[in-house]
Structure formats: structure tokens, C-alpha cells
Amino acid sequence: MSDDELSDPLRDQLLSAARTAIGDELRSLTYFTEDAVEQIYLRGDLERSADLVGFAERERMGFHSKSLYRGTQLDDYQFTIRVFERGYLTRVIAGDHGVWATTDEMRIDRFEELASALTTVLEDL
Template sequence: MDADPDLVGTEFEESLEAACRTAVGDSLRSITYFTPEQFTQVYLRSDLDSDADLAGFVEHETDGFRAKRAYRGSELGDYEFSIRAFENGYLTRVTAGGHGVFVTTDGLTMRRSEEVATALQEVLTEREVASTA
């Protein structure tokens, strides 16, 4: 898993940040965009240290690509997103096609988590459509 600061352009970064800020406001901690092979941290709140093992997080979060296949046909319906709870915050992961995003936040209600996941799904889908056009 390789970090690639040039993986996304400014316009896409701004779209991701705007979607997250609209959904979760100032509780946004970080945004990381990833593919199965590469990742880049799009946003990190200024009061946080940049010393997290981002590659380790991304490696684990790429499981989202397999989750869509693994849960296909489930009685619960299609897999949409994952939420992980930690001592100091939450992580919401969304994947679409061959790319994904995970967002870390301070406090998070289920409604806010659904809002940020829906917004990210839209941004990822728009990028996927634009790249195939």
C-alpha cells in the first residue's frame, strides 16, 4: 500500500471536504481517499497530529471492496457503509467501484453517519462516472 499525494486533484479534494463538512461540521477530523493499491490523506484537522499509521488503517479499510461482494443478496439488503467506534472518535468508510473514502470524526450520531456516507457515495460515484466519460 503506497501513499500518493497526487492521487486526487484539488477539485476532487474540495468536493470531498465540502460533502463531509456539510454532513458533520466541525467534528470532522480527517478524510482519506484510497484505492486497493494507493491512498492519500485529503484533509487533517489542524489540531491533530499527522503521525497515525495511515497505511495500516487503509490496508484494513480496503476490506470494504470485499464487503460489497460478501454481503450481496443478504436479507439485510446491499452493503452501504461501515462505522467503527474508537475511544476518541468514529470512522465511517464508503466504497464505490475501485475506490473509497474513510472519514474520522469526533462524536457521531447514526443520522450524521448516514448523511456523510450518502454524501461521500455521491461524490465517489460522480468521480467514477467522470473518469469513464
């Protein structure tokens, strides 16, 4: 497996972690690096119309942001939540790997569970 390709077991681990943390509120799950993007999951009631490359370009800014926040009074960056009219996007980054999950609306503590679960899998890469 190259640094940018996901193995089937890793795909399964990420999806399992997300589904365990937030269940049916998960809309989509996408893995990304500086050079690659791969959608792992898309809920059946959604269309495959998202511009994954465009989303990945935006979310890759997190690699830079993560290092910028290091050593500040805020302490280490953990995850990002983006709020939209019809749901949320949660991005987590560990090293040179990232994942974003889109979700339906849900309580804030569930985002923390989601981010923690996905970070645990990414840190093992």
C-alpha cells in the same frame, strides 16, 4: 489523472461533502483504492501520526466485504462505522474507490448524512 490519483476538484468535492454533512466534528478524511492512499484533510489540532498505510490495509477489506454482502437478505452494503474511545471512523466505498472519515462523537443520523454525501461524490468517478 490516473485511477489512483485525486484531482484538486475531486479533493475539494469530497472535503466539501464531508464538511457540509458533519461540520467541525470532522477530524480527518482519507481517500483510498486498492493501490493508493491519500489523506485529504487533517484537522489542525491533530498530529500527523496515523499509520495511513496500515489503516488503508484494514479499510481495503471493505472492497471484498461489499461484494460478499451483495444479494443477501441484508441487501446492499452502504457504509461502515467503527467506534473508538475518542471518536468514530466511517468508511464508504463506491466501485473501486473508498473514503474514510474520522470524527468526534456525534448522533447516528449524522453518520448516514456523511456516508450519503461521500458516496454521491465517489459514484461520479
